[in-house]
Amino acid sequence: xxxxxxxxxxxxxxxxxxxxxxxxxxxxxxxxxxxxxxxxxxxxxxxxxxxxxxxxxxxxxxxxxxxxxxxxxxxxxxxxxxxxxxxxxxxxxxxxxxxxxxxxxxxxxxxxxxxxxxxxxxxxxxxxxxxxxxxxxxxxxxxxxxxxxxxxxxxxxxxxxxxxxxxxxxxxxxxxxxxxxxxxxxxxxxxxxxxxxxxxxxxxxxxxxxxxxxxxxxxxxxxxxxxxxxxxxxxxxxxxxxxxxxxxxxxxxxxxxxxxxxxxxxxxxxxxxxxxxxxxxxxxxxxxxxxxxxxxxxxxxxxxxxxxxxxxxxxxxxxxxxxxxxxxxxxx
Numbered sequence: 070x071x072x073x074x075x076x077x078x079x080x081x082x083x084x085x086x087x088x089x090x091x092x093x094x095x096x097x098x099x100x101x102x103x104x105x106x107x108x109x110x111x112x113x114x115x116x117x118x119x120x121x122x123x124x125x126x127x128x129x130x131x132x133x134x135x136x137x138x139x140x141x142x143x144x145x146x147x148x149x150x151x152x153x154x155x156x157x158x159x160x161x162x163x164x165x166x167x168x169x170x171x172x173x174x175x176x177x178x179x180x181x182x183x184x185x186x187x188x189x190x191x192x193x194x195x196x197x198x199x200x201x202x203x204x205x206x207x208x209x210x211x212x213x214x215x216x217x218x219x220x221x222x223x224x225x226x227x228x229x230x231x232x233x234x235x236x237x238x239x240x241x242x243x244x245x246x247x248x249x250x251x252x253x254x255x256x257x258x259x260x261x262x263x264x265x266x267x268x269x270x271x272x273x274x275x276x277x278x279x280x281x282x283x284x285x286x287x288x289x290x291x292x293x294x295x296x297x298x299x300x301x302x303x304x305x306x307x308x309x310x311x312x313x314x315x316x317x318x319x320x321x322x323x324x325x326x327x328x329x330x331x332x333x334x335x336x337x338x339x340x341x342x343x344x345x346x347x348x349x350x351x352x353x354x355x356x357x358x359x360x361x362x363x364x365x366x367x368x369x370x371x372x373x374x375x376x377x378x379x380x381x382x383x384x385x386x387x388x389x390x391x392x393x394x395x396x397x398x399x400x401x
Contacts (some may be wrong), residue, residue, distance in 0.1 A: 076199065078144050080191045081178065087167065088176035095167040102165070105158055112151045113165070119144050130244025196313055209271040211243050218389045231386035238382060242269045246276035251318055255346065257375070258355035263391060270321050273353065282318040285311040289338070290328040295382070299331050315344055318351075325356040326366055339371050346378045354379060 103110035119140050155164050171187040178188035198305045205345045219231040245253065258266040295310050314320050320341070328334055329366075343347065345352050356363065364372045 076192060076196050079199075080188065080195045083186065083191060083195070084176055084178045089286070091167045091169045093164065098160075098164055102122075102155070102160070104159070106154050109151060109154045112147050112154075116144065116147055116151075119147075153373055172186070182246065182385060193283055193316075197285055197317060201286050209268045210275055211239070211246070211269075211272045214239060214265060214268055217388045220391050234385045238265075238384060239269070242273055243381065246273040249273070249277045249280065249319065249351075251282075253319075253349070253351040255342075255352045256354070257340065257379040257381045258353065258384060259359075259381055260357070260359045260386075261388065264384040264386050265389065265390030266357075266384050267312070267323055270323060270353055270355050277319050283316075284319045284321065285314055285317045286321040286323070287314075288323045288327070289325045290355055292322065293328050293334045293337055296337055297331070297377060300333070306330045314341055315348070315350075319353070319356075320345060320350070321353045323355050325354050326363065328360040330366060335371065338367075339374070341379060342375055 099113075103113075152162065155162065167175070171185060174180050174185035174187060176187075178185055178191075216232055216235055219235045221230050221232040226233050247258070259272060260266060271286065274284045277284045292310070292314065299310055322338075322341075325338070342352060342354070358366065360372065360376070363375075
């Protein structure tokens with residue numbers, strides 16, 4: 070996958086920081102060892118000199134094999150002494166080595182001129198984070214989701230209370246998030262405004278990200294605007310947002326139905342959902358619109374197809390944002 074120059078530069082900067090940190094920490098450990106054991110410092114310096122002596126033996130015209138064998142025996146004896154000192158001080162065997170985040174490439178991002186898997190992962194993570202900045206919302210969590218704003222009064226038609234329904238929704242979302250995998254089902258969060266759809270979808274996103282999955286969380290207007298801009302401005306070659314939303318482990322599109330309906334937006338939404346379903350990649354979509362309103366905005370065929378691909382999770386209750394506004398007014 071291609072990335073913009075900005076993504077590459079940011080990833081390379083992160084990689085350089087990792088490498089520098091590993092080297093600085095190794096230097097601190099060496100200084101601590103030398104302070105605790107001057108003998109260890111002397112051994113390290115003597116070991117460094119053996120390479121110089123080996124070179125002199127090769128170019129000095131003496132019995133090279135004999136000299137190198139003597140240096141090898143001396144070198145092994147010093148290494149054994151050094152390991153003993155490190156062990157007696159309670160330090161790990163690799164105490165003097167650089168503890169790189171990736172031992173394969175030593176935090177350079179490349180192995181023999183080829184990109185290391187750690188660099189590929191970092192590029193993808195950096196691209197996802199950049200795309201997630203489209204949303205101005207901070208990630209929420211399940212612990213901050215309050216059921217206090219949902220009525221416990223059963224409905225007149227015998228249906229359970231909003232509190233009961235939303236307790237089930239909260240438990241379902243929490244279980245979905247903690248058990249999330251690349252094979253998880255796709256969901257449609259549906260209900261009026263201010264019922265907690267955004268909060269719970271963000272909570273799912275946070276949990277999946279914490280568990281190492283690549284998550285993209287965007288609002289429908291923002292992602293469609295970006296996709297359309299890239300498509301018709303020629304920026305797709307550098308940024309390729311469409312590929313990112315297709316490839317991520319979990320895609321969450323918030324506020325479906327609030328975007329402007331254009332000849333581009335309707336097929337774009339359908340293509341994203343349909344393509345990810347074919348690839349068995351989970352998607353969560355939240356909307357304030359009812360099924361009838363969705364059909365009016367898009368089409369019966371498209372909505373029925375979406376409903377067939379996503380499991381519906383219904384949110385009920387009264388607008389929490391309005392309840393909170395009233396609470397603030399009453400406190401003033």
